[in-house]
Amino acid sequence: PFDAMHIVDGVACVNVAKCTGCGACAAVCPHGVIEICSNTENKPKVLCNNTEKGALVMKECQTGCIGCMKCQKTCPSEAIKVTNNLAHIDYDKCTGCGACVEVCPKHVIVKA
Numbered sequence: 001p002f003d004a005m006h007i008v009d010g011v012a013c014v015n016v017a018k019c020t021g022c023g024a025c026a027a028v029c030p031h032g033v034i035e036i037c038s039n040t041e042n043k044p045k046v047l048c049n050n051t052e053k054g055a056l057v058m059k060e061c062q063t064g065c066i067g068c069m070k071c072q073k074t075c076p077s078e079a080i081k082v083t084n085n086l087a088h089i090d091y092d093k094c095t096g097c098g099a100c101v102e103v104c105p106k107h108v109i110v111k112a
């Protein structure tokens with residue numbers, strides 16, 4: 001309702017200047033790809049929503065999370081947990097240090 005969501009080159013992109021965090025987009029996404037988070041400024045994001053096992057991801061996708069747990073083991077704040085083959089960040093614990101970004105072998109975690 002705020003003209004903040006557009007499809008660019010086949011991918012949903014949010015204009016953060018217009019987004020109010022109302023959650024309307026997350027509510028309608030049939031694949032549950034959109035997550036509403038607060039407290040994420042200057043903190044990395046996991047740009048993957050895949051929950052397939054790593055071997056299949058390696059075969060089918062260049063940039064999908066393979067559930068290797070390197071990020072979880074590296075995080076000094078215990079802010080990342082890999083569940084169901086996918087990394088999740090707890091933004092209440094994350095300090096934005098960027099260690100997970102450096103260690104991810106698939107470049108799934110991005111600090112934008």
Ligand code: SF4
Pocket residue numbers: 043044074075076077078079080089093094095096097098099100101
């Ligand atoms: S940025 Fe640092 S604190 Fe935040 S999830 Fe990554 S490793 Fe953990």
Ligand code: SF4
Pocket residue numbers: 046064065066067068069070071072082086087103104105106107108109
């Ligand atoms: S390091 Fe990267 S590929 Fe491995 S579990 Fe974390 S996000 Fe997934």
